[in-house]
Amino acid sequence: xxxxxxxxxxxxxxxxxxxxxxxxxxxxxxxxxxxxxxxxxxxxxxxxxxxxxxxxxxxxxxxxxxxxxxxxxxxxxxxxxxxxxxxxxxxxxxxxxxxxxxxxxxxxxxxxxxxxxxxxxxxxxxxxxxxxxxxxxxxxxxxxxxxxxxxxxxxxxxxxxxxxxxxxxxxxxxxxxxxxxxxxxxxxxxxxxxxxxxxxxxxxxxxxxxxxxxxxxxxxxxxxxxxxxxxxxxxxxxxxxxxxxxxxxxxxxxxxxxxxxxxxxxxxxxxxxxxxxxxxxxxxxxxxxxxxxxxxxxxxxxxxxxxxxxxxxxxxxxxxxxxxxxxxxxxxxxxxxxxxxxxxxxxxxxxxxxxxxxxxxxxxxxxxxxxxxxxxxxxxxxxxxxxxxxxxxxxxxxxxxxxxxx
Amino acid sequence: xxxxxxxxxxxxxxxxxxxxxxxxxxxxxxxxxxxxxxxxxxxxxxxxxxxxxxxxxxxxxxxxxxxxxxxxxxxxxxxxxxxxxxxxxxxxxxxxxxxxxxxxxxxxxxxxxxxxxxxxxxxxxxxxxxx
Numbered sequence: 001x002x003x004x005x006x007x008x009x010x011x012x013x014x015x016x017x018x019x020x021x022x023x024x025x026x027x028x029x030x031x032x033x034x035x036x037x038x039x040x041x042x043x044x045x046x047x048x049x050x051x052x053x054x055x056x057x058x059x060x061x062x063x064x065x066x067x068x069x070x071x072x073x074x075x076x077x078x079x080x081x082x083x084x085x086x087x088x089x090x091x092x093x094x095x096x097x098x099x100x101x102x103x104x105x106x107x108x109x110x111x112x113x114x115x116x117x118x119x120x121x122x123x124x125x126x127x128x129x130x131x132x133x134x135x136x137x138x139x140x141x142x143x144x145x146x147x148x149x150x151x152x153x154x155x156x157x158x159x160x161x162x163x164x165x166x167x168x169x170x171x172x173x174x175x176x177x178x179x180x181x182x183x184x185x186x187x188x189x190x191x192x193x194x195x196x197x198x199x200x201x202x203x204x205x206x207x208x209x210x211x212x213x214x215x216x217x218x219x220x221x222x223x224x225x226x227x228x229x230x231x232x233x234x235x236x237x238x239x240x241x242x243x244x245x246x247x248x249x250x251x252x253x254x255x256x257x258x259x260x261x262x263x264x265x266x267x268x269x270x271x272x273x274x275x276x277x278x279x280x281x282x283x284x285x286x287x288x289x290x291x292x293x294x295x296x297x298x299x300x301x302x303x304x305x306x307x308x309x310x311x312x313x314x315x316x317x318x319x320x321x322x323x324x325x326x327x328x329x330x331x332x333x334x335x336x337x338x339x340x341x342x343x344x345x346x347x348x349x350x351x352x353x354x355x356x357x358x359x360x361x362x363x364x365x366x367x368x369x370x371x372x373x374x375x376x377x378x379x380x381x382x383x384x385x386x387x388x389x390x391x392x393x394x395x396x397x398x399x400x401x402x403x404x405x406x
Numbered sequence: 407x408x409x410x411x412x413x414x415x416x417x418x419x420x421x422x423x424x425x426x427x428x429x430x431x432x433x434x435x436x437x438x439x440x441x442x443x444x445x446x447x448x449x450x451x452x453x454x455x456x457x458x459x460x461x462x463x464x465x466x467x468x469x470x471x472x473x474x475x476x477x478x479x480x481x482x483x484x485x486x487x488x489x490x491x492x493x494x495x496x497x498x499x500x501x502x503x504x505x506x507x508x509x510x511x512x513x514x515x516x517x518x519x520x521x522x523x524x525x526x527x528x529x530x531x532x533x534x535x536x537x
Binding site for chain 1: 427428429430433435437438439440443444446447450451454455457458461464469470473474476477480481484485487488489490494495498501502504505508509512513520521
């Protein structure tokens with residue numbers, strides 16, 4: 001008993017060993033390797049999580065290669081390539097920051113982590129431009145009036161999105177940009193679908209054959225992508241592919257054989273383009289979330305590297321940069337969201353700047369502390385770096401798979 | 407009791423600059439040299455340009471495999487040098503490789519299943535949707 005007490009008294013003395021060393025580790029090296037192993041196990045689970053989305057991508061692309069070949073043309077290859085370079089560059093600065101932490105180069109460590117964070121903002125900023133372009137052209141997942149076969153009367157299944165539409169109608173709201181394109185009444189749909197002129201034959205066929213509750217969606221020559229001919233969506237899809245911000249479509253292979261293009265997609269494939277954008281948004285969205293988390297972690301490590309004496313400007317740097325980013329979003333995104341984004345963004349940035357000025361002017365002076373990271377202890381920098389490199393690695397796969405489909 | 411004596415005392419981080427041996431508890435830790443980091447960065451930039459360039463060349467079904475091979479090469483450079491795996495415990499690298507292997511099995515099995523249904527999808531019964 002007394003031995004144990006002596007042991008614990010010695011162990012909690014803290015005066016003869018590294019303060020970063022937890023008592024359940026024998027040596028700092030063992031602690032470092034354990035932390036690193038734990039991080040790698042976590043990164044393994046991250047890869048498995050992204051694996052689910054890559055699996056969805058693979059199955060869907062395997063089943064609908066034409067949809068992918070056409071729909072990916074709406075993505076901007078140049079912006080995607082620039083974003084790849086931005087992430088690789090920020091990966092370089094982060095790897096260099098780890099080296100600086102190992103060598104105790106405090107100033108370079110802080111600057112390289114700050115540059116890494118700027119790279120993260122740059123990536124998100126370019127991504128915002130891309131997302132906005134898709135949104136502008138209605139290239140979005142689960143678009144409520146284009147989820148099933150379109151809502152031009154051929155819709156036999158009352159889906160969730162149609163219910164939403166009916167609710168909107170019941171509330172007296174305009175169902176879409178063009179109110180005259182309202183769907184048929186839901187009561188009619190299951191029993192006797194209304195038959196508009198162009199789709200009369202297949203729907204009549206389906207009605208005549210009660211065993212088949214799904215209308216004929218096989219390709220009809222001349223119908224081009226007009227599974228929803230005359231609706232806003234057709235115009236928007238076509239407009240997207242004429243958009244200079246999109247990439248120039250290659251409509252023929254070098255051999256001269258006509259490749260599938262937006263004009264000869266079958267109507268169901270034209271509809272399926274929305275599923276491509278679902279895959280695109282979920283994959284890049286989860287990746288973008290990881291960028292945000294990685295930036296937060298790096299910022300936290302930067303705060304620790306800066307020490308208490310630099311908190312007066314490193315802490316307000318967060319609201320200032322977030323506010324500036326929201327202002328940037330307000331500048332690039334027109335429409336009703338612009339004003340709130342600008343107001344909130346500028347307010348946060350100004351408040352942060354004010355905070356920094358007040359803190360550095362009236363805050364109590366903090367004596368310079370011993371740098372936290374150095375040759376003996378750099379685990380947080382190393383592990384934050386590993387996370388950031390994983391984010392880079394996921395994008396290395398996403399870029400060719402989404403943007404560079406041949 | 408004796409273990410406590412083995413704990414190294416905290417040495418000051420020292421002046422900025424080179425000549426400091428990164429070590430944890432007296433064990434030397436490898437730090438990557440700037441020239442190596444910049445070299446790997448150059449390779450990654452080159453491979454990024456290459457992967458965009460090869461999409462202009464039509465080699466049919468092989469385009470996807472070329473793109474994936476370049477992506478795997480880039481990921482390997484990131485893992486080996488930026489993520490320091492080349493000098494790490496091989497167990498860390500094994501975790502990464504096995505994660506990729508399991509994802510490949512997952513995707514491979516799912517695509518094989520889809521492949522089985524391919525004839526049904528491409529020869530739809532008249533009057534039914536080709537889903």
